[in-house]
Amino acid sequence: MAARPAEPELVAPRFEHIFMMPVERALAEATKLLVQHGWVLHEMEDPNYLLTEWKSDRIGASSWGWQSDGEHIRYLVIGEPLAERQSVVRIFRMKRVAFANDAELRYDGQSGEMMWKHMETAQLEQSLRRRGAPVDLAMRERDTAPWVELDGAVKGTRDLKLERDLTLRLESKPSLETLTGSLRLTRDEAFFRDPSFYLKRHRQEVQEPCEQKVAGFQPLLRHGLTVLIGEQLGTREAPAAVGNMLCEAAGAGLGVTLGLSISRKEQERIDRYVASAGGPPDQDALLHGDFWRKIQQDGRGSRAVMDLIDRARALRAAGHAVAVVAIDTDLSHGSTRDARMAETVKAARAARPQDVFLVLAGNAHTRLVAEAAWSDDFIPMSRHLAEKDPGLVVLELGYAQGRRWGCDLAPNGELECNVMGLTPGPLVASPPDGPPRVRMLPELHDEGFHGVLEVGTLSASLPAIALRGHEEASPAKETPGAPAPGSAPKVDGTAAPGASAPAPAPKVNGAATPGPAPKVDGAAAPGKD
Structure with a gap:
């Protein structure tokens, strides 16, 4: 198994990180x-501040179980609201050095033996209190002695490690995948789409949308190759990189099948679209399916995924042997769902045994590890496929x-879908710039993948059903705020990662609607990195 990478050295940020x-x-x-x-923690009048009690970092010897001399540490956390869904959190480590004179507290009798007996009695009393007293009265060995003066000026520095831990907790949580069964849908045909909404690839005379090669993918290419790509849902970059791989394999003269985590109910519409000219009426027909029209869009039905399907259509129109297969289901959850996804992939593989098979799905389905945050006995799709195909390649x-763009549960238990921050752990952290590339590992990583598909800085891809917000993002500008699927959006823009100034607040949309509770399943799990 490949070893985990070392933790990166933390440096003071040039700009504040904005949480969405x-x-x-x-x-x-x-x-x-x-x-x-x-x-x-202390109780604070201002809810945007957190302050801890002092805790000693031992330098000198303890006195009767108390800590007197040395450094004393506490934390100050400052939260700054920038907008309804934008905030900055700074964590400061406060330090003060104290040297106590506790001689007046010791037994002042004439006998040294009596003093030591007094100290032993005091220590025994403190020990008993720690074991049996209520929590608010209990004492710890490293508690600061009550006679130590800690008022006055203190020195505070940003605690970069604790801030990073908080960022990973907030932005590396498992995604939720919403299944169509009980979700409310948008209007099916009543709204108007401006001509600027539609993909323009159908206008190209030569439909060869090969934008760039993916370095490191060429050595893998062969007849019958199966590659699982574990993505973070709702980004532009993952589907775009897979589209480049699709184009590269087709350009090498190989048949290619693209498997997407879309409900099998959409297969007929996908087939018609891939065989069509790809014009506006064809795009409308594709998006008419329930998968695209559910309000709680989890990222699998993004504009980038729609564009990926359109790239497959254009390649087929140019004479390449390309097919698109919807591998997901809306009828099952957990291991049963993944087992059915695997059966769909196997059936498609049997129908086209010589094809290069590219499967894009949340990485909980693709990693070769039988575990998940939401289930102790979860078996991913990849495990079923690896039993039949020992040459299977899994890319993280x-x-x-x-x-x-993704979904998460709010504190009140409602499902919220909107633009979210995403921070990689050291396992998958990659350079922000440069073309996409495949970096294979010397051996299977203990998290269950063979290599990494590096795509750089991620930007949000909004639901394909959204009427606006699909403009191309420049390196210095983040994706605009999210419009509500099926309605005219209210977009002011969102802050770019690391932005130093607050951006206007995006309107919150895509929240859970009244009615039956939606069916959700775990998906990409970046928190495991």
Whole structure:
């Protein structure tokens, strides 16, 4: 198994990182983080501040179980709301050195033996209190002695490690995939789409949309190759890179089948679209399916995925042997769902045994590890496929900090779908710039993948059904705020990763609607990185 990479050296940020969430939610997670590290918090009048009790970092000897001399540490957390769904959180480590004179507290009798007996009695009393007293009265060996003066000026520095831990907790959580069964749909045909909405590839005279090669993919190409790509849902970059791989394989004269995590109910519409001219009426017909029209869009039905299907259509129109297969289901959950996804892939593979088979899905389905945050006995799709195909290649998405479109549960239990921040762990952290490339590992990683598909900084791809917000993102500008599927959007823009100034607040949309609780399943799990 490949070893885990070393933790990167942390440096002070040039710009503040903006969380795409209300400040109270970010501070709630910061509170959990501090408590898990053993800190006790003060009650503060201002809810945007968190302050812990002092804790000693031992230098001198303890006195009767108390800590007197040395450095004393506490944490100050400052939350700054920038907009309804934008906030900044800064964590400061406060330090003060104290040297106590506790001689007046010791037994002042004439006998040294009596003094030591007094000290032993005091230590025994403190030990008993720690074991049996209520929590608010309990004492710890490293508690600061009550006679130590800690008022006055203190020195504070940003705690970069704790800030990174908080960022990973907030932006590396498992995605939720919403299944169509019980979800409310948008209007099916009543709204008008401006001509600027539609993909323009059908206008090209020579339909060869090979934008760039993916370095490192060529050595893998062979008849019958199956590659699983574990993505972070709702980005532009993952489907774009897979489209380049699709084009490269087709250009090498190989038949290619593209498997997408779309409900099998959409297969007929996909087949008609891939065989069509790809004009506006054809695009409308593709998006008429329930998968695209559900309000709680989880990223699998993004504009980038629609564009990927259109690239497959254009390649087929140019004479290449290309097919698109919807591999997902809306009828099952957990391991049963993944088993059915695997059966669909196997059936498509049997029908086209010599094809290069590219499958794009959330990485919980593609990693060769039988575990998931939501289930102790989860068996992913990849495990079923590897039993029949020992040459299966699993690629994990490598990326730099950015944005995606996805769904998460709000504190009140409702499902929220919107633009979210995404931060990679050291396992998949990749350079922010440069063309996409495949970086194979010397051996199977213990997280269950053979290599990394590096795509750089991520940007959000909105639901394909959205009427606006699909403009190309420049390197210095992040994707605009999210419009509500099926309606005219209200977009002001969102902050770019690392932005130093607050951007206007995007309108929150895509939230859960009244009615039956939606069916959700776990998907990409960047928190495991």
